[in-house]
Every structure is written in structure tokens, then in C-alpha cells.
Amino acid sequence: MGYEVIPSQSNFFMVNVKKDVTAVAEEFLKKGFVVGRKFPPMTEWLRVSVGTDEEMKGFMKTFKEVFPASQRAKRKRDN
Numbered sequence: 167m168g169y170e171v172i173p174s175q176s177n178f179f180m181v182n183v184k185k186d187v188t189a190v191a192e193e194f195l196k197k198g199f200v201v202g203r204k205f206p207p208m209t210e211w212l213r214v215s216v217g218t219d220e221e222m223k224g225f226m227k228t229f230k231e232v233f234p235a236s237q238r239a240k241r242k243r244d245n
Contacts, residue, residue, distance in 0.1 A: 172211070178202070180211040183233070187212050190232065197228045 170182040183190055187204050190212055194201045202213025214225065 178213055178215045180208070180213055182210055183212050184210050186210065193232045194228060197231065199225055199228050 172180040174180070186209055187201075191201050191203065202215070205211065205213065216222065217225070
């Protein structure tokens with residue numbers, strides 16, 4: 167989808183959303199998903215805990231709503 171992810175062997179992963187995650191986390195919360203807080207100095211990296219298949223499908227649906235396809239396509243061109 168055009169987002170950098172830090173490889174992980176734990177129950178969470180980090181996604182570089184290239185914007186302050188405080189506002190991003192608030193958008194996810196409005197849609198019923200709690201994502202990780204800001205981890206300075208990685209203030210543009212969203213911490214996502216891995217859940218059940220159903221939870222992760224819901225997360226991906228919400229991610230696509232918070233970051234629409236047009237925004238994801240622009241990010242891909244910019245990288």
C-alpha cells in the first residue's frame with residue numbers, strides 16, 4: 167500500500183504514516199480502533215498491535231478510510 171513497515175517478531179508492528187500519529191490515533195479511535203501512542207522520536211510511526219483475523223480486517227478497512235486510496239497512491243509516487 168506504499169507505507170514503510172518495521173519488520174517485527176512481536177505482537178505489534180510499526181507503520182510510517184509520515185504525519186504526527188496523535189491526530190491519526192484520534193481518527194482511528196473515532197472509528198472504534200485503539201492504536202498505539204506516539205513513541206518519540208518516532209512520532210510519525212503508528213504502533214499497531216496484531217489482533218484476530220476479524221480485528222485485522224477491521225483495522226485494514228479503517229486504515230483505508232483514514233488514508234484514502236488517492237492519498238496512498240500519492241505516497242507511492244513520492245517514494
